[in-house]
Amino acid sequence: MIASIAFRKFKALRNTRVALAPFNLVIGPNGSGKTSLIESVMRLKTLAKLPLATGAASRQRADGPAIEFNFAPPHEGITAQLGCVSDLVCDTLRIIPEEAAGWAALRDELADLRSYTLQPEALAGAAQRADGARLSSSGHNLAAVLAHLRSAAPAAFAGMRAELFRIVPEFAGLELVEEGGQVSFALQLTEGGQVPADELSQGTLCLVAVLALAFDPDPPRVLCIEEIDRGFHPRTLREVRDALYRLSHPRSAGLDRRPTQIITTTHSPYFIDLFRDHPDEIIISKKQGRAAQFSRLSDRADLGELLGEGSLGDMWFSGILGGVPEER
Amino acid sequence: MKLALLSESPADEAALRVLVAAVLGGQPQFVAPGYRARGWPNVAQLMPAVLRHLHFNTDADALVVVADADDTVVHDARHEAPGYFHPQCRLCQLRAVHRQTVKKLPPAQGRGRVVRAIGIAVPAIEAWYLCGRDPGVTEAAWIEGRVEGRAPYTRAELKLRVYGTDRPSLPHEIACALREVGRQRSDVRRLENDFPGFALLAADLRAWTPSANKR
Ligand SMILES: [Zn+2]
Numbered sequence: 001m002i003a004s005i006a007f008r009k010f011k012a013l014r015n016t017r018v019a020l021a022p023f024n025l026v027i028g029p030n031g032s033g034k035t036s037l038i039e040s041v042m043r044l045k046t047l048a049k050l051p052l053a054t055g056a057a058s059r060q061r062a063d064g065p066a067i068e069f070n071f072a073p074p075h076e077g078i079t080a081q082l083g084c085v086s087d088l089v090c091d092t093l094r095i096i097p098e099e100a101a102g103w104a105a106l107r108d109e110l111a112d113l114r115s116y117t118l119q120p121e122a123l124a125g126a127a128q129r130a131d132g133a134r135l136s137s138s139g140h141n142l143a144a145v146l147a148h149l150r151s152a153a154p155a156a157f158a159g160m161r162a163e164l165f166r167i168v169p170e171f172a173g174l175e176l177v178e179e180g181g182q183v184s185f186a187l188q189l190t191e192g193g194q195v196p197a198d199e200l201s202q203g204t205l206c207l208v209a210v211l212a213l214a215f216d217p218d219p220p221r222v223l224c225i226e227e228i229d230r231g232f233h234p235r236t237l238r239e240v241r242d243a244l245y246r247l248s249h250p251r252s253a254g255l256d257r258r259p260t261q262i263i264t265t266t267h268s269p270y271f272i273d274l275f276r277d278h279p280d281e282i283i284i285s286k287k288q289g290r291a292a293q294f295s296r297l298s299d300r301a302d303l304g305e306l307l308g309e310g311s312l313g314d315m316w317f318s319g320i321l322g323g324v325p326e327e328r
Numbered sequence: 329m330k331l332a333l334l335s336e337s338p339a340d341e342a343a344l345r346v347l348v349a350a351v352l353g354g355q356p357q358f359v360a361p362g363y364r365a366r367g368w369p370n371v372a373q374l375m376p377a378v379l380r381h382l383h384f385n386t387d388a389d390a391l392v393v394v395a396d397a398d399d400t401v402v403h404d405a406r407h408e409a410p411g412y413f414h415p416q417c418r419l420c421q422l423r424a425v426h427r428q429t430v431k432k433l434p435p436a437q438g439r440g441r442v443v444r445a446i447g448i449a450v451p452a453i454e455a456w457y458l459c460g461r462d463p464g465v466t467e468a469a470w471i472e473g474r475v476e477g478r479a480p481y482t483r484a485e486l487k488l489r490v491y492g493t494d495r496p497s498l499p500h501e502i503a504c505a506l507r508e509v510g511r512q513r514s515d516v517r518r519l520e521n522d523f524p525g526f527a528l529l530a531a532d533l534r535a536w537t538p539s540a541n542k543r
Contacts, residue, residue, distance in 0.1 A: 166499065235364065238337075242497040252495040273366050277484065277494065308398055311366045 001261040009065040018294035023248040028285030029325035033292040034265040038224040047093035048110040115224040120202035126184040143185045160215035202231035214243035219260045229268035269313025284323040332359040343505040350513040376429040397450040447529025454486035457508035466522040
């Protein structure tokens with residue numbers, strides 16, 4: 001969907017370009033532009049809904065922040081430029097060429113970008129039953145999404161449940177309780193009894209949310225998730241990666257549907273370890289002073305030797321790969 | 329006999345349980361959940377701690393360890409000479425780690441030392457899975473290819489042949505692993521013949537007799 005993004009003077013991203021794959025894991029220290037990358041995608045979504053800037057008014061502020069997007073086929077002929085007044089206000093979207101025939105179709109696809117920062121407390125809450133068509137950014141309507149999935153796509157719901165109980169065998173049932181337009185959920189223990197959502201562990205709540213996204217029969221074109229490892233036991237991270245691959249590489253999961261591009265971030269060496277066979281999916285964001293640069297792990301000439309000498313997570317922690325905090 | 333397994337993934341562990349049982353000709357008892365390492369060199373780093381834990385805190389008799397060779401030196405008959413140790417051979421390295429760890433441990437739990445069975449999959453465990461299905465995949469073919477400066481296949485190709493995709497889900501990986509070792513479980517002679525790194529594991533397993541291990 002998005003082939004590349006080039007940044008100029010946008011927060012820490014002073015002058016850098018990142019090519020995006022179907023799956024992208026962004027690693028780096030705090031403040032190195034991981035969140036800015038995701039923010040830029042969501043600003044593109046917001047501005048694509050508004051009328052385009054055209055003519056002389058659309059010219060970039062000569063020296064201001066700017067973000068430029070290029071797209072994968074069939075939209076490879078279109079460039080989208082966000083013009084910004086400051087780091088905080090990007091208020092114009094310009095398309096090159098201005099009369100691009102494919103813009104209407106691309107604009108529809110851009111409306112289907114989603115970004116998540118899953119909040120365990122929010123995931124556990126009751127939600128308006130009618131508010132279940134898509135998971136909100138914090139995941140606060142998870143219970144409603146589950147109820148919607150159950151009624152609108154029973155097969156997908158059954159698949160999601162089966163996957164959940166396989167990964168967390170202490171549970172064998174998912175109960176949805178509807179009352180006065182509100183819905184909440186609980187998990188039934190294999191040994192009997194049930195645990196209401198607000199008493200579930202953070203990792204279990206996040207797993208339910210990730211699986212709800214992975215089994216959505218109509219997933220978004222681009223899915224951004226911040227700190228995907230949050231709350232998970234290291235041994236469960238393989239299952240989390242697999243759930244995301246189900247979206248980004250549906251054919252590998254035996255699904256005949258269009259892929260969802262994934263952009264996610266992590267600080268977990270254990271999650272990074274899981275990309276040994278696909279180092280091309282790791283983007284390292286390196287910070288020097290206040291400026292940050294993106295690079296792909298697979299661009300390293302000595303990657304083969306590195307992989308023979310230790311795990312990727314350990315390599316990253318050591319600093320060999322870059323993407324570690326600066327120290328005085 | 330009670331065994332512990334140190335492996336790199338739940339799929340490897342599932343397959344190794346079947347292969348170990350096939351060699352021992354029974355259903356051994358396994359310490360559960362199995363111990364997990366994060367690839368090489370983490371396997372070798374963890375092994376002393378796992379051995380000490382087994383020795384003092386469990387009634388396990390033995391530790392089974394299998395690691396991938398990747399691109400490292402493959403163990404051969406010359407490495408079996410008394411006192412010989414090849415520093416780039418993972419089998420030699422893991423045997424040395426075991427030897428050095430257990431010799432320092434006083435008797436505990438009513439047994440002498442925790443014995444070991446060590447195997448190295450050349451270049452990766454998926455090659456074992458393909459044994460009998462893909463005659464071009466053998467340890468000899470790998471070594472010959474390396475001598476000639478061209479690998480006959482890559483790890484990625486082996487994975488693709490076994491799983492049908494380069495991004496298998498964990499259940500799919502386990503199902504494929506169990507399908508392939510299930511095909512071989514009734515007779516592991518071909519696997520031993522084509523993969524000396526497995527034959528050494530099998531020889532270690534057969535050398536165990538519970539009485540030899542008691543003091
Ligand atoms: Zn050796």
